[in-house]
Amino acid sequence: MxxxxxxxxxxxxxxxxxxxxxxxxxxxxxxxxxxxxxxxxxxxxxxxxxxxxxxxxxxxxxxxxxxxxxxxxxxxxxxxxxxxxxxxxxxxxxxxxxxxxxxxxxxxxxxxxxxxxxxxxxxxxxxxxxxxxxxxxxxxxxxxxxxxxxxxxxxxxxxxxxxxxxxTKKSKVRIASSTIGIVQDYDQTDPMDMGAVMAPAAANTINDHLNNLDQTVDDYDLILTGDLGIYGKEILIDFMKTEYGIDISNKYNDCGTMLYDLEEQKDVQAGGSGPVCSALVVYSDIIKKLQNKELKRVLYVATGALFNPTMVFQKENILSIAHAISLESVE
Amino acid sequence: MEKKIYDKLVYDHRPQEKRGQNAVIAFLIGGIIGVIGELLVEFYGYYLDISRADASIFMIITLIFLASLFTALGFFDKWVKFAKCGLIIPITGFAHSMTSAAIEYKKEGLVTGLGANMFKLAGTVILYGVVSAYIFGFIRLIIMGGA
Incomplete structure (x- = not known):
């Protein structure tokens, strides 16, 4: 939607x-x-x-x-x-x-x-x-x-x-549109690989958003996913290409890989996660770039693994969801 | 996308774990713990003038105490991250699992927190340890006549 x-x-x-x-x-x-x-x-x-x-x-x-x-x-x-x-x-x-x-x-x-x-x-x-x-x-x-x-x-x-x-009062950045995602189930069961769990949800929501608004990747300066991590990021790029024929690779980044220095801070493994991960990156960096017009339009797609330990122990799959909002700098 | 095709896509992007390196580190660190244990047994046996069986118990208590102390002091988890099963499989891992759970839940009270959660990880080891000891004890009784 x-x-x-x-x-x-x-x-x-x-x-x-x-x-x-x-x-x-x-x-x-x-x-x-x-x-x-x-x-x-x-x-x-x-x-x-x-x-x-x-x-x-x-x-x-x-x-x-x-x-x-x-x-x-x-x-x-x-x-x-x-x-x-x-x-x-x-x-x-x-x-x-x-x-x-x-x-x-x-x-x-x-x-x-x-x-x-x-x-x-x-x-x-x-x-x-x-x-x-x-x-x-x-x-x-x-x-x-x-x-x-x-x-x-x-x-x-x-x-x-x-x-x-x-x-509702005018400021430098506005929310132009949003897409509510659909829960995805790709038979993923590994809680240590949330990138693989969430990538299809991100792909689905990005595709829905672009289709519903009759937009292409070129309408955005940056497409940003929540916390897929290094490997989830690669999976999403491949998934978008093979499933929807959309190449996002040159406009795309993932907040999970931006919050930490992945070379120096080895403890974070594939990257950051958690509800606050994408919020920290978007609020500390992206919003400021939108305010000073370094970026014009950003698609922010937060991704969630709807992980419940009990269900996973009972051999159920891990589901995922992604919701998108489009952020615009105001003229 | 079909789920099987997606599985392949995920597999293609999965990093290789350094299994060989991990195994060597675990083998060496686990071995060092074994050597320390043997030295302790010799030490107790010689200086306290007790039997080897008694000295072994003293050795286990010492290792459990040290692992628990190091967990409480906050650096044993970093050692575990490095040595992995080299520290988890010996008795040090057992002590560490209990102490770490105890620290985690101390805020929720002595009964509902610490008491209820201390065996969160170690409980499985104890349960199946006892069950398998019972089974193997039976087998030994039947085959070897209890010798």
């Missing part, structure tokens, strides 16, 4: 990161970074809540706004029952919708916000996402101190919080 928007603008964005992201190539562009994984809190889970609340505080400060200005707060994360979002919403005390699409959560939130704004249901919406490496490891895999060996295709959950302030 593809929707066009006339009056949806991004007023500003904010990013908060953990120590590992702060050592990456985008290090200087984040609004705040922390040196340990607890950020002065007692537990990893509350630390993630701090990441998200911090990102909202920074965002409101930048715009000189108050919590009461927010008409609607949409947020999602990776913690069980999206606890980070709920506990953040508990502090914000504004109307709240909690969402989940794994690592595609950010675009899901932006699409929902855009629809609310376009229909004039509300004027100012904040969309937040977060993830915390150790919270995700504890929940989905082994204890963090265990250090279980992983294959090269494994990705590394990014630690951070990111927020976006959307409004």
């Amino acid at each position: 593809t929707t066009k928007y006339k009056d949806v603008y991004i007023a500003d964005v904010s990013t908060v990161v953990g120590p590992y992201e702060a050592k990456g190539p985008l290090s200087k562009r984040f609004d705040r970074s922390y040196e340990d994984m607890y950020f002065g809190t007692d537990s990893l889970e509350t630390a993630e809540v701090k990441l998200m609340t911090d990102s909202i505080d920074i965002l409101l400060n930048k715009l000189k706004k108050d919590k009461s200005d927010i008409d609607l707060f949409i947020a999602g994360d990776l913690q069980n029952q999206i606890a980070t979002s709920s506990y953040t919403a508990g502090k914000i005390k504004r109307p709240f919708l909690g969402i989940y699409s794994a690592c595609a959560t950010n675009t899901e939130g932006l699409i929902m916000a855009s629809n609310f704004l376009e229909s004039k249901t509300c004027d100012e919406v904040v969309v937040s996402v977060s993830s915390h490496n150790m919270v995700a490891e504890k929940q989905f895999r082994n204890p963090t101190e265990y250090g279980a060996p992983k294959p090269g295709t494994a990705t590394f959950t990014a630690t951070g919080g990111a927020s976006c302030y959307l409004t």
